[in-house]
Structures are given as C-alpha cells and as structure tokens.
Amino acid sequence: MDARLRTVLATTLFFAAVSTLCAEPSRITGPSSTTTSEKTVTVSVTRTGKKRHSAGCPSLTKSSIPISLENAKARGCTPCSRCTPPG
Secondary structure, rough: OHHHEEEEEEEEHHHHHHHHHHHHOHHHOOOOOOOHHHOOOOEEOOOOOOOEEEEOOOOOOOOOOOOOOOHHHHHEEOOOOOOOOOO
C-alpha cells in the first residue's frame, strides 16, 4: 500500500470515528439528564471561551456562536456573570 493511500485511509477512519463520537455524546459523558427545553434553548459561546451567554451580552465582542444549552453544558461552559443566561 503506498503512502498516499494510507493517508487517505487513515483520514477516512479518523473522521468516521470523530463523527460517531459527536453523534453519540452519551458515549463520552454518560447518560444525559437534560430536559427537552435545554435542547431547544439557544445560548451563545465564543470561539475560545468557557462561558455561555445570552444574545446581546457585552462580553460577545469578537465572536458569538449560537449553540443549544444542552451542548453548551456538555462542553463545560458555565454561565456568564454579566448577562446571566438561562440554565
């Protein structure tokens, strides 16, 4: 097997494994205890931060990425003290 084929195969296997883990977060974090409302509530996170924010928070100056409250909690994002987002 030549090097190029090995690289393609390794990349394909890597992305297949990552997409499987992302599709099944309970495999990483255990069973979810979130409610339906946490799945539908949207908060914002920054590209590099560890806080979750309400829309329009003054802390969201450089980036604002909408994400479900459930996913923000799963990522370990804690509530911003300036805007006090839901959850």
